[in-house]
Amino acid sequence: MSESAFSLPDDRDTVRRALVEWYEEDHRGFPWRETTDPYEILVSEVMSQQTQLERVVEAFDGFVERWPDAERLAAADRSAVVGFWSDHSLGYNNRARYLHEAAGQVMAEFDGEFPETPDELRELQGVGPYTANAVASFAFNNGNAVVDTNVKRVLHRAFDVPDDDDTFADAAAELMPAGESRTWNNAIMELGGVACTKTPACDDAECPWRAWCGAYATGDFSAPDVPTQSPFEGSRRQFRGRTVRVLGEYDELALSELGPRVRVDYTTDGEHGREWLRELLTDLEDDGLVAVDTDGETTVRLRR
DNA sequence: GTCCCGACAG
DNA sequence: CTGTCGGGAC
Numbered sequence A: 001m002s003e004s005a006f007s008l009p010d011d012r013d014t015v016r017r018a019l020v021e022w023y024e025e026d027h028r029g030f031p032w033r034e035t036t037d038p039y040e041i042l043v044s045e046v047m048s049q050q051t052q053l054e055r056v057v058e059a060f061d062g063f064v065e066r067w068p069d070a071e072r073l074a075a076a077d078r079s080a081v082v083g084f085w086s087d088h089s090l091g092y093n094n095r096a097r098y099l100h101e102a103a104g105q106v107m108a109e110f111d112g113e114f115p116e117t118p119d120e121l122r123e124l125q126g127v128g129p130y131t132a133n134a135v136a137s138f139a140f141n142n143g144n145a146v147v148d149t150n151v152k153r154v155l156h157r158a159f160d161v162p163d164d165d166d167t168f169a170d171a172a173a174e175l176m177p178a179g180e181s182r183t184w185n186n187a188i189m190e191l192g193g194v195a196c197t198k199t200p201a202c203d204d205a206e207c208p209w210r211a212w213c214g215a216y217a218t219g220d221f222s223a224p225d226v227p228t229q230s231p232f233e234g235s236r237r238q239f240r241g242r243t244v245r246v247l248g249e250y251d252e253l254a255l256s257e258l259g260p261r262v263r264v265d266y267t268t269d270g271e272h273g274r275e276w277l278r279e280l281l282t283d284l285e286d287d288g289l290v291a292v293d294t295d296g297e298t299t300v301r302l303r304r
Numbered sequence B: 001g002t003c004c005c006g007a008c009a010g
Numbered sequence C: 001c002t003g004t005c006g007g008g009a010c
Helices: A014-026 A038-048 A052-064 A070-075 A078-087 A094-109 A129-141 A147-160 A166-175 A181-194 A214-218 A234-250 A253-262 A274-286
Strands: A290-295 A299-302
Touching: A014 A166, A038 A052, A038 A078, A038 A094, A038 A129, A052 A078, A070 A094, A078 A214, A078 A234, A094 A253, A129 A181, A147 A166, A147 A181, A147 A214, A234 A253, A234 A274, A234 A290, A234 A299, A253 A274, A253 A299, A274 A290
Parallel strands: none
Antiparallel strands: A290 A299
């Protein structure tokens, strides 16, 4: 934390209070905002990574109903968890595996007692800096300032924080009122989610920071670059996803049965044939999502 | 096409 | 530090 390359308002308490009051006045009522159970919070956070929140709600309710705690998730077959993930179109099937593994870690490494600090939470599979602070905050009110794309956009626009991860972390930490990570992190992400959106809704959402906001003053609402995704249609990602979805419908499938169900132009010796499929399956196997059995005719299933 | 409360492997 | 990981909604 050297020179401050940004300038937060002097009357920080006023700025903070304005946001907290705005949040408490009215905000979206997601189910994970009604609980402080660290397991449920973790589930919601992992689901929310790169997936629209509206789509997470249904999946979240179904998931915690089926696997109500870490103990029962850890005891579940991975195939069931990955199958659920796929059925609910949550994307990134690896995250289902992470969650399953993390539940096992809580049981085995933490004696069934959820870790409460960001550093300990980071030890769980699939939990990075964002998720560690989010769980510590929302479950235990014990986190640091979270920095996600929403927070970056808000800080960049409002207070000219430059597009640099360390600087964002410093600025976010400096702005957060000590000991209020639960409310604060919810509030600043809500701001980014409903007011300081890509197309800003400052007045409609009655943004509480209009009086201090650089972008609101200048009209320059440019935001930090978000890396553009390669097209999904026809991508390897798409075929991985299809493979997992198909395998979720069967106990076990031979390559010749799986291939045509994954892509219509599948022909054993063609451009996208057995060779291509084997390679795809090797990756899925390395990711711990499927199991390939080469005794006799090669068959595939979701990994238990 | 673009976006979405990131994390991990190489 | 860069590429990869799903898929629905707009």
